[in-house]
Amino acid sequence: MPHDHAHSDAGPGRLSPKEARRITGQATAFSVSVATILVVTKLAAWWLSGSVAILASLADSALDLAASLITFFAIRFAAEPADREHRFGHGKAEAFASFLQALFVALSAGLLLREAWQHYVEPREITNGGWAIAVMVLSMVLTAGLIWFQTRAVSKTGSVAVSGDRAHYTADLASNVAVIAGVAAAAFLAVPLADPIVGAVVALWLFWSAWQVARGALDQMLDRELPDGERDKIIAIAEDDERVIDVHQVRTRAAGPLIHIQMHMDLDPKLTLEAAHEIVVAAENRLLSHYPAADIIIHPDPHGKAEPHGLAFMQSGGDPEAVKDA
Structure with a gap:
């Protein structure tokens, strides 16, 4: 019973472990580099402005950096060949790293909600709004480039860990737009409550992102069938x-x-x-x-x-x- 098959590079298992490790290794190294730059620049922007929305984005990027570092090492461990203690290989290390990412993001969202509530109850003035917005624009450019690179890696390898990392930065890209709007409204339109409200919206977005990442990781950890x-x-x-x-x-x-x-x-x-x-x-x-x-x-x-x-x-x-x- 012959069949015709169209070859595709997408999805897990379609590349050799060595090639998959090379591609995912490049993606995670790029992720760590971008996250480090974003943490430094957003820290400076928050210090200058005092914006809770910037703080929300900074906390997200700091946890992204921690998650990206975990993914960086997990990817390399997952690609190691099977040994006497792990006869089925080490592939589930990726799912474990992805699940940790989800926990990091959920923790970040909880802390940000608390901070946003405090600023809502006691609104604070935003200073140096122009610098804060410039930093967020830089953040968006770097994040967009990283997402493009990660999307290519996921399409070739099906890596759940890189996919989880990409989910963080995709959420960041959308939330950065909201942060810019909140900072601009608070700094230039005299609407101070816009800043904590935007911070809360970002936190809720992070909760949703964490759930999506956790669900994909659990599918692999619980041996869900392929589609x-x-x-x-x-x-x-x-x-x-x-x-x-x-x-x-x-x-x-x-x-x-x-x-x-x-x-x-x-x-x-x-x-x-x-x-x-x-x-x-x-x-x-x-x-x-x-x-x-x-x-x-x-x-x-x-x-x-x-x-x-x-x-x-x-x-x-x-x-x-x-x-x-x-």
Whole structure:
């Protein structure tokens, strides 16, 4: 049952671990550099202006720097090959780093809400508003460049850690617009309450961003299946051999730059063990040509003669048809 497959570089598993590490390493190094510049410049802007909106953005950038440093090291650890203590590799280090990012952002949002409330109750004058706005414009330019670079890295590697880092800076880009509006209204239009209100809006945005990042990280940590379209593609590639009768009990999961694929494959029961092995190896090679960073296990079954077995059979309550459709 032959199939046509369009090759794509997007998503986890499609690049070799070495190439994925190179791309994600560049993205995280760039992230750390940008975050460091933003922290220094926003610290100066806050010192000059006293703006809570600037302080909100500064706190966000400081936590972004901490999260980016964690990601910087996690990416490198996740790309390390499997060893005696970690037979399935170290890919989940990316998901762990991404989850820590979400916690950092949520903490930042809580602190910013408190600060915004204090400034709302006791409005404070904004000084040096022009300098503060100039710093925020610089922040937007640097952040936009970083997001572009990270988007390219995610499209090629599917890295959940870089994706989480990008979520921070995407939120920053939008919040910076709000911060500029708040500082301008407080400094030039004599509307001091605009500053803490904008700070609170930024904090709520950060809470939402943290939830999105945490959800993606938990999907990997809890071994969520790959998207249906990706599963269908994997099955089609495995079945792209007229000697393969059927593929079932397909299980997939992502772990950083790696993906893990398991399946049962129905073959002619009259085949020799050597012939069956040849078909299985050919299927593995087809999958590896599309997913170079995949760990693949294929269990051959004699079609029509295989006794129902495995965890899926036990969980189905002994229903062979349920196992077949799994």
